[in-house]
Every structure is written in structure tokens, then in C-alpha cells.
Amino acid sequence: MKLVLWDIDHTLIATRGVGRKLFGKAFEEVTGTVMREQATVDGMTEPVIFRETADLHGISSDRAMFEDFARRSADLHRLHAHELRERGHALPGAATALAALAEMEGVVQSVVTGNIRPVAEIKLQVFGLDTHIQFPYGGYGEDHDDRAELVRTAITRTCQATTTPFTEADVLLIGDTPADVAAGRAAGVRVLGVATGRTTSAELDKAGATAVSAGLEDLRPLRALLR
Numbered sequence: 001m002k003l004v005l006w007d008i009d010h011t012l013i014a015t016r017g018v019g020r021k022l023f024g025k026a027f028e029e030v031t032g033t034v035m036r037e038q039a040t041v042d043g044m045t046e047p048v049i050f051r052e053t054a055d056l057h058g059i060s061s062d063r064a065m066f067e068d069f070a071r072r073s074a075d076l077h078r079l080h081a082h083e084l085r086e087r088g089h090a091l092p093g094a095a096t097a098l099a100a101l102a103e104m105e106g107v108v109q110s111v112v113t114g115n116i117r118p119v120a121e122i123k124l125q126v127f128g129l130d131t132h133i134q135f136p137y138g139g140y141g142e143d144h145d146d147r148a149e150l151v152r153t154a155i156t157r158t159c160q161a162t163t164t165p166f167t168e169a170d171v172l173l174i175g176d177t178p179a180d181v182a183a184g185r186a187a188g189v190r191v192l193g194v195a196t197g198r199t200t201s202a203e204l205d206k207a208g209a210t211a212v213s214a215g216l217e218d219l220r221p222l223r224a225l226l227r
Contacts, residue, residue, distance in 0.1 A: 001106045001107075001108065001162070001164050001166065001170060002104075002106060002107045002108070002170050002171075002172065002226050003107075003108050003109075003110070003137075003154075003155065003158050003166050003170055003171045003172070004101055004107060004108070004109045004110075004171075004172050004174065004226070005109075005110055005111060005112040005138070005139070005151065005154050005171065005172070005173045005174070005189075006098075006109065006110070006111050006112070006113075006133070006174050006175075007111070007112060007113055007173075007174060007175035007176060007177075007180050008111060008113045008115060008120055008123055008124065009041075009113070009114075009115070009123075009197075010042075010091075010176045010177075010196055010197030010198070011091070011094075011174060011175055011176045011180075011194055011196060011197070012090065012091060012094045012098075012124065012127075012129055013088060013089065013090050013091060013094070013123055013124070013127055013129065014088055014089055014091060015084060015087070015088040015123070016087045016088045016089070017087065018080065018083055018084045018087050018088055019084075020038060020041075022073060022076045022077055022080060023035070023038065023049075023053075023073065024038070025076055026069050026072040026073040026076055027050070027053060027054075027069065029072050030065060030068045030069045030072055031054065031057070031059050031061075031065070033057050033059060035053065035057070036056075036057065037053075037056055038053050038056075039052035039053045039055075039056060040052070041114075042177045042179065042197065042198060042199075043114070043147065043175075043177035043178065043179020043180055043182075043183075044114055044147075044179065045114035045141040045144070045145055045146075045147060045150070046066075046070065046073075046114050046115060046116050046119075046141030046142070047063075047066050047141060047142065047145055048114075048145050049114070050065075050066050050069050051066070070116045070142060073116065073119060074116065074118035074119055074122075077118070077119050077122045077123070078118075078122060081122060081125075081126050084122075084123070084126050085126045085127070088126070088127070089127070090127040090128070090129055091196050091215070091216065092215055092216065092217055093215055093216030093217035093218075093219075094127075094129060094216055095127075095128065095129060096216070096217075096219070097216045097219060097222065098129060098131070098132045098133070099132065100219055100222075100223075101132065101222075101226075102131075102132040104226065107226065108134060108137070108158060108162065109132050109133055109134060110133060110134045110135065110137035110138040110154055110157075110158060111124075111133060111135070111138040111139075111140075111154075112138060112139045112147070112150045112151050112154050112173060112175075112183070113138070113139075113140060113141065113150075114141045114147065114150075115140065115141055116140055116141050116142045117135065117138070117140040117142065120135070120138070120140060121135055134158070134161075136157065136161060137154060137157045137158040137161055137162075138154050138157070139151060139152075139153040139154035139157075146183075147179055147180070147182075147183035148182070148183040148184075148186035148187045150183070151171075151173060151183055151184060151186075151187035151189060152187050155168075155171055155187075155189075168187065168188035168189050169189075169190075171187075171189040171190070172189065172190050172191075172192060172222075172225050172226060173187075173189050173190070173191045173192070174191070174192045174194060174222070175191065175192075175193065175194070176193070176194050176195065176196050176197035176198075176199060176204075177197060177198075177199050178199060178203065178204065178207035180193070181193055181204060181207040181208055181209045182207065182208075184210075185208050190210040190211075190225055191208075191209045191210050191211075192209065192210065192211050192212070192213060192221060192222060192225055193205070193207070193209030193211070193212045193213070194212075194213050194214075194215060194216060195212065195213070195214050195215065196215050196216065201213075201214055210225065211224070211225055
């Protein structure tokens with residue numbers, strides 16, 4: 001058995017600014033302050049992005065405020081799913097890669113993402129990429145600030161749900177940022193770095209990815225890591 005854990009933003013999809021827009025709307029509704037700037041998002045978890053964005057605006061936040069934000073963010077993503085569909089897109093090769101892995105015997109697919117779970121589900125459903133993903137097995141932004149802990153959470157959940165004793169050697173994490181690579185290395189799993197976001201192949205290789213691919217159209221690196 002193999003467990004494949006996908007990052008979402010800039011690995012499987014691009015929201016083309018809709019994600020930032022909805023973050024800003026939820027931020028304003030919860031804090032009463034218009035979002036002038038947003039903290040770094042690449043590879044970060046939603047609680048960290050919210051807290052650091054609040055700090056940029058001189059706002060002292062706590063877990064309760066983040067949970068209010070998370071609920072509103074989920075509501076807004078549901079309300080604006082049509083806009084996400086119209087402006088965003090699935091990245092080239094994403095659907096084919098998910099389907100190809102689903103056809104491989106013994107491969108389980110889930111996600112490790114800084115998004116909260118409702119938003120993760122909406123983002124993949126909008127682009128028809130949810131069919132092969134076991135969402136209950138995943139690791140999400142609300143689970144922990146540290147991305148490596150999200151990997152460990154996903155492994156634990158998958159082991160419990162499938163009664164399969166997955167080890168770190170059975171797990172492959174796929175992501176587009178050095179933070180994804182660092183999380184996988186810290187959790188002791190292999191990482192396929194895909195240069196589908198703002199990070200180059202060379203930068204992903206330097207960060208320590210097990211293997212690097214320019215995108216998901218070429219499935220050979222992915223298949224090789226699962227053999």
C-alpha cells in the first residue's frame with residue numbers, strides 16, 4: 001500500500017486571485033478592518049496566515065477569532081464557487097495524474113494543505129478533482145500550524161481508517177514550495193516537488209525534494225517514486 005498526499009494550491013489548482021479576495025472578505029467581516037496586505041501564503045497554514053495578517057494590521061488575534069474567520073471563509077467559498085470556477089482552473093495534468101494513481105493497485109490518495117478542510121473540499125470539487133481524494137484521511141490547516149504535523153496527522157488518520165500500518169517509506173508528498181519539501185523531510189517521507197507555482201525546479205531540488213518535475217503532465221517521476 002502507498003499513500004499519496006497532495007498539496008492543493010499551485011500544485012493541483014490555481015485560484016487566480018479568488019482565494020485572496022475571499023480571504024480578504026472573511027478577514028474584514030471578522031476583524032472589522034479592511035485587509036490592506038496579506039501575510040506570506042506559500043506553504044503556510046491558514047491559522048498562521050490569518051494571525052500574521054492580523055499582526056500586519058495591528059490586530060491581536062486568538063484561536064476563537066481564527067475559528068470565526070474559518071467558518072466565514074468556508075461560507076464565502078461556497079457562495080462564490082461559481083467565481084472560483086470561472087476565474088480559476090485545474091493545473092495541466094492534475095486530473096490525469098489523480099486518475100492514473102487511482103488506477104494503480106494499492107494507492108490511496110488524500111491531501112496535506114494549509115487550507116481548512118471545507119475550503120479544500122470546495123476547491124477540488126469545483127474543478128472536478130475530488131473524485132479520487134479521501135478527504136477524511138487528510139491533514140488540514142486547522143489541525144496544526146506546523147505543516148510537518150499535518151503530514152503526520154494524515155498518516156495517522158489513514159492508518160486508523162484503513163487499518164493499514166503505513167510507514168514513512170510508504171508515503172509520498174507532492175507539493176510546489178520549499179515549505180512542502182521541508183514538511184515532508186521533517187516527517188520522514190519522500191517528496192515530489194512540482195514547479196507549478198512560484199518556485200523553480202532548481203529551487204525545489206536545492207530544498208531537498210526527493211525528485212523534481214516541471215509539472216504533472218509527465219507522470220514518469222511520479223510513477224517511479226511509487227514503484
